[in-house]
Amino acid sequence: MTRPRTFVFATLALFALAGNASAQRASIAVGAALPVGDLADGAGTGLDAQLQIRTEPMIGPLSLRLDIGYTHLAAKGAGQATTISSQDISIIGDAGSMLYWTAGLGYYQKSQTVNVFGHTANESRQYLGAQASAGVNFPVLRWEGFLEVSGVKLFSPGPTIIYVPVRFGIRL
Numbered sequence: 001m002t003r004p005r006t007f008v009f010a011t012l013a014l015f016a017l018a019g020n021a022s023a024q025r026a027s028i029a030v031g032a033a034l035p036v037g038d039l040a041d042g043a044g045t046g047l048d049a050q051l052q053i054r055t056e057p058m059i060g061p062l063s064l065r066l067d068i069g070y071t072h073l074a075a076k077g078a079g080q081a082t083t084i085s086s087q088d089i090s091i092i093g094d095a096g097s098m099l100y101w102t103a104g105l106g107y108y109q110k111s112q113t114v115n116v117f118g119h120t121a122n123e124s125r126q127y128l129g130a131q132a133s134a135g136v137n138f139p140v141l142r143w144e145g146f147l148e149v150s151g152v153k154l155f156s157p158g159p160t161i162i163y164v165p166v167r168f169g170i171r172l
Contacts, residue, residue: 027052027146029169033071035082038159043082046073048165054092065092065102067131071163080113084163086152088131100146103132108154110161127154127161144171 033048034040050069057063067088075081090104111124135148146169154161 024056025054025171027054027169027171029146029148029167031165031167033073033163033165035073036160036162036164039073039082039161039163040076042076042080043073044076046071046082048167050165050167050169052169059091061093063092065090065104067104067106069165071165073163080115082110082112084111084154085109086129090131098137099135100137100148101132101134102148102150103130105130108152110154125156127156129154140170145169146171 027050029048029050029052031048033046035043035045048069048071050067052065052067054065055063065088067086067090069084069086069088071084071086073082073084086106086108088104088106090102092100092102094100106129108127108129109124110127111122114121114123129152131150131152133148133150135146137144137146139145148167148169150165150167152163152165
């Protein structure tokens with residue numbers, strides 16, 4: 001539990017040093033998550049939700065973005081439901097006024113209910129991972145909306161854990 005807290009506190013300190021709060025933008029995004037690779041053997045399509053905080057450009061035209069997310073993948077066949085909580089920090093670049101991309105690293109906690117000799121147990125593991133996404137901005141009433149597609153890979157010594165979230169969001 002110390003590692004996630006350390007990562008979150010270090011990231012929040014980085015954003016606090018990035019400038020005043022009015023220079024930062026928050027977004028809320030929800031969508032679907034599709035498991036890929038070995039993860040797709042026991043998990044089906046699920047729900048993905050994310051809170052995103054973006055700074056003004058800090059590294060030339062590039063900004064930083066902190067993502068705090070939750071993904072719930074439904075059980076498939078004899079598999080069990082899987083949940084993944086995440087904390088990512090990414091660089092984000094704009095390609096014109098409508099398109100953008102992100103790439104970064106994160107800390108992920110994967111939990112899965114398993115059946116061991118007739119008893120239900122919760123298996124929880126932590127991973128480092130990487131994510132990359134591409135998105136498009138568009139107006140939604142008085143806010144700025146966006147649609148983004150991401151690819152997330154968790155670095156695990158065993159099975160391949162990859163999922164693809166497709167999110168719709170609003171920048172506040």
